[in-house]
Amino acid sequence: MDISQIFKNNQNWVQNKLDLDPNYFKELSEGQNPEILYIGCSDSRVTAEELMGVPPGYAFIHRNIANMVPTIDLSSQSVIDYAVMHLKVNHVVVCGHYYCGGVKAAMQSADLGLLNPWLRSIRDVYRLHRKELNAIEDEEEKYKRLVELNVQEQCINVIKTSEVQRAYRDRGITVHGWVFDIHSGKLIDLKIDFRKILEEIMEIYRLS
Ligand code: CO
Numbered sequence: 001m002d003i004s005q006i007f008k009n010n011q012n013w014v015q016n017k018l019d020l021d022p023n024y025f026k027e028l029s030e031g032q033n034p035e036i037l038y039i040g041c042s043d044s045r046v047t048a049e050e051l052m053g054v055p056p057g058y059a060f061i062h063r064n065i066a067n068m069v070p071t072i073d074l075s076s077q078s079v080i081d082y083a084v085m086h087l088k089v090n091h092v093v094v095c096g097h098y099y100c101g102g103v104k105a106a107m108q109s110a111d112l113g114l115l116n117p118w119l120r121s122i123r124d125v126y127r128l129h130r131k132e133l134n135a136i137e138d139e140e141e142k143y144k145r146l147v148e149l150n151v152q153e154q155c156i157n158v159i160k161t162s163e164v165q166r167a168y169r170d171r172g173i174t175v176h177g178w179v180f181d182i183h184s185g186k187l188i189d190l191k192i193d194f195r196k197i198l199e200e201i202m203e204i205y206r207l208s
Helices: 004-020 024-028 074-086 101-106 115-128 130-134 139-159 162-171 194-205
Strands: 036-041 059-064 091-097 174-181 186-189
Touching: 004 024, 036 074, 059 074, 074 091, 074 162, 091 139, 101 115, 101 139, 115 130, 115 139, 130 139, 139 162, 139 174, 139 194, 162 194, 174 194
Parallel strands: 036 059, 036 091, 091 174
Antiparallel strands: 174 186
16 A cells, blocks of 8 residues: 555545534544543454444544553553543443454464563463363364453453542443454443452452
């Protein structure tokens, strides 16, 4: 693809928006008030706004390899702090996807250099759920289940933060775990029992 095409696309996009609403960008520049924080994978096939069908301004977005929320990752932790404490989102979504290269890499015995510590957190998810995963014989099914369990564990990491615990107490913020199935295009709600998980983990992770 000719990279200059992107600027042509942008011009067309601006014109289309202005044709529908001459004040579109003026209003967009006045500020943001997003309803949700979306934490997803950097995978080029898994867009955020497009798959949710939401316009700019609706979702605050953070993407990294395999939609991780590691405890000492300053980037994702800052995003959670800003979205929850300042933008006051009412929903936090962790969205994984089947056929995730990051999750697949974590299941293989390969030294991937700088990626090792990042992917190690996914191996930790495997270790936590080893019994269930080892019982799945079909490799693809096992891989899909690890994607789901990783989403669940990253939701738990979100709940461990003081920001989310406080926002739950003050305004009933909700944490959701979703999986995007690239094969069908469908978004699947894992229906994570947020309140039950929160009650269980608060025994150990309560911060106030
Ligand atoms: Co991925």
